Amino acid sequence: MARPKITRITLATLPTPLEDGGKLPSGANLWVKRDDLTGLGVGGNKARKLEFLCGQAIDNGAKSLVTVGAAQSNHCRMTAAAGARLGLPTHLVVSGEKPNRLEGNQLLAEIFGATLHHTSLAATDWAGLEEFRARLTQQLVERGEKPQSIPIGGSTAVGAIGYALAFDEIIEQCAKQSIIADAIVFTTSSGGTHAGLVAGLVRARAQDPQKHLPKIVGIGVAKGTALNSRSITDLTNKTLTLLGQTERALETDIVIDPNYMGSDYAVATQAASDAAKWAAHRGAWVLDSVYSAKGFSGLLGLDANREFNADANVIFIHTGGLPSLFTSH
Ligand SMILES: Cc1ncc(COP(=O)(O)O)c(C=O)c1O
Known part of the structure; x- marks a missing residue:
């Protein structure tokens, strides 16, 4: 079957920086992938x-x-x-x-x-x-x-290709900085970022089955969006098809943690507010209460539950969200 035409136009400033975030409370290493700095219209994923x-x-x-x-x-x-x-x-x-x-x-x-x-x-x-x-x-x-x-x-398969390539970008940056990534954690809502990253993972695994590759962990922030693993799996597999890959995502590749969204989309949580403060004081990273702070509260929560080994390398993708800080409600 002929591969569909895929056209990319340059809109983003890439690669985005991968910053050293120091130690997490457990002792694991934090790295922050600055996709809030993609450039287009003040940036974001x-x-x-x-x-x-x-x-x-x-x-x-x-x-x-x-x-x-x-x-x-x-x-x-x-x-x-x-x-x-x-x-x-x-x-x-x-x-x-x-x-x-x-x-x-x-x-x-x-x-x-x-x-x-x-x-x-x-x-x-x-x-x-x-x-x-x-x-x-x-x-x-x-x-x-x-x-x-x-x-x-x-969040279509075409859009998700952007995050399959972001996965490659992260792995390449890690190699240059001598980091072996163990986990990539980020905020997930409509699912395109998540599906793209998993498509990147599946493709990398197909290229080198022996390579140590990071676990992809989405922190859900909205009920009623792509919170179920079936829809993310479908979108991942459609993205793989567009990339010309015949391999498919495994059920264990899709991890969505719904424990940090609070009661629903855009409802504030104390954990997100604490996480935003932690990030701002640690690295001057500005997180928003609807998306990135909830995602980061998930990372800190997983760290507190000892989900990462003491010397693990955990990458947080900062997906943006700055403008909503400048709203009155
Ligand atoms: C700042 C921010 N982070 C994360 C997400 C979630 O990305 P996705 O919709 O691809 O799951 C969004 C989506 O709107 C967002 O605006």
């Missing part, structure tokens, strides 16, 4: 996915971009930035009412020239938001605007 999602849009002859997310969606803000870079009008479907004054990610999205569609829907009404995106996409098609419509979080 979505830049890696958008390089491939926008490549696909260009291949499809798209004349506009559409996507969807929570009111303070980093993915929406970064899609707006990509639209600005490519000269494509960008429509963002977001939860909540139109505020009197735009803040954080919405303010940046407007600065990048995107059109915001406030739906009045709850941030956790993922299905309702996706329906709104489908309706808007249809209207844009009827108006001849040729939209490329991107699902929540940009």
